[in-house]
Amino acid sequence: MTSQWLFTGLVLLVGLERLAELVVSQRHAAWAFARGAVERGQSHYPFMVVLHSALLVGAVAEVWAADRPFVPALGRVMLALVVASQALRWWCIATLGSQWNTRVIVVPGLALVRRGPYRLVPHPNYVAVVVEGLALPLVHSAWVTALVFTAANAVLLSVRIRVENAALREIASPTGAPA
Template sequence: MTSELLFTVLVLAVGLERLAELVLSRRHARWAFARGAKEYGSGHYGPMVVLHSALLVGSVAEVWLLGRAFLPALGWTMLAIVVAAQALRWWCIATLGRQWNTRVIVVPGLALVNRGPYRLLRHPNYVAVVLEGAALPLVHSAWITACLFTVLDAWLLTVRIRVEDRALATASSPAAS
């Protein structure tokens, strides 16, 4: 089996993991809305889905169309980062439980989570996103995709984190009770 094919399988596996996240996210959203939750900043969600889908498609396309080589020292290191990013992401999901979502949905009256990775970082899930977005394409030297995703994701995460911080501050303020 060629390295290009193995890389494609890896990207497909990440894609399947993302689909599992969406299923879980929808389940959590139903739970949250049944408890009076409010969604914030939905306007950036569509572009976020497009960007993250483009990461997967772009990674595979760049490898196959531009003949990117698998460089063992880079590839194995980046694969380790991808695996670590996945572990961090699922630690975040497990820690937040039903409060985790791919959208910014806040249930009024619930306390902010400050355990697990959230005791160390304010936005650990976004650390996982940044690491995976840069590392996944670089597993097989798809540096154009890695660079483009990183730049566009930095802009999108700036928007997303502002929305999320405002939403959480509003939900936890005395006026929101």
């Protein structure tokens, strides 16, 4: 079996993990909306879905079309980073519980979570996204996909983090008005 096929399998596994996230996210959204939640930032969400899908497709396409080599020293380090980013992502999901979502959904009256990775970094899930977005394509030297995704993701995350911070300030405000 060639390294290209193994890489394709890895990307498919990451794709399945993303589908699992969407299932969890749907359940959490239903839970939140049943408690009077309001969604923020809906306009950027479709761009996130497209960008994250493009990461997976682009990485595989670049490896096959450009015949990118597997460089063991680079590939092993990047694979370790991909695994670490997945662990961090699921630590975030477990820590936030029903409050975790792929969308920005605000449940009035819930306290901000300040445990787990959130006691260390304000947005640890986005650390996982950034690391994975760079590392996954580089497992098999798909450097164009890594660079393009990283640049586009930086722009998108700047919007997303502003929206999420505004929503979190709204939660933290005792009156419900923006703080």
